[in-house]
Amino acid sequence: MTDTAHSNPPPDAAARRAAKPLICYQLDQLPPSNLALYQQARQGMRKLTEITVAPREGGSFEVPAGSFFRIVSVEGAQVGDLNLWHAHDLTERFFSGKTRQLHATHVSTGDRLWSSLPGLRPMATITHDTLDWYGWDEDGAGVHDVIGTRCDPYTNYMLNGVDYHHCCHSNLTRALAVAADIPLTEAELHVHDVMNVFMCTGFTLDTHQYFMKASPVRPGDYIEFFAEIDLLGALSTCPGGDCGSSHSDDSTPCYPLQVEIYQPGAGALQGWSSPPRSGYSGTHGT
């Protein structure tokens, strides 16, 4: 609500406003987390492979269930837009809205990335985050948001009247088309709201508008995930760079991001199994 109010407050406005906030989903209601097991397993893990995503581009990677992956800052401060799919079923994909409701507007160690309905299961658990010291700053901003959608050429065209082809939406679309060997038009429909890795964002305190500010990420920082199911991932190095000035153009310095895949030591995950899809009957009352 960025416009001023047009309606007069009712006589009991203060009483209505005084209703107590209630956390919609309590963390202790969620299925138990295996974070302690994963943090033990990460001690003996070894790197299997790595890919580098060039600036203002997209790249894809696969992570088998039971493995770890890291997104690593290299060369300079850079934000990454992350999409995740079930490696064998593109219709099950990261559900940023529900992840936000279950955890918070920004995610870090211990939070899980949940999949879309009707799957609704953890796709990945965050096992380490070198930026978890940041917390919430004086502007109310935090790092790694699940609020923003992704920069896209349609909004850019609406606002600026020009075609720009390296928005995160397009970078992710091209990366998925190659990874899944499907046409661009089909791949685009599978691209979804992202996790904004390393991005520092919040809502303004007065108008609650979405804002960004320069990311605190520096080369060497990383965020690490445990793959709960077989994953296909795509990462875009946002043309906004550190997202401290502009986006959707080539005016900002941009840097690569690295994705590293790790395998835990033998026997480290004893007793662990990949989570099943939601147990809901799916009949919707019929």
Ligand SMILES: [Zn+2]
């Ligand atoms: Zn972007």
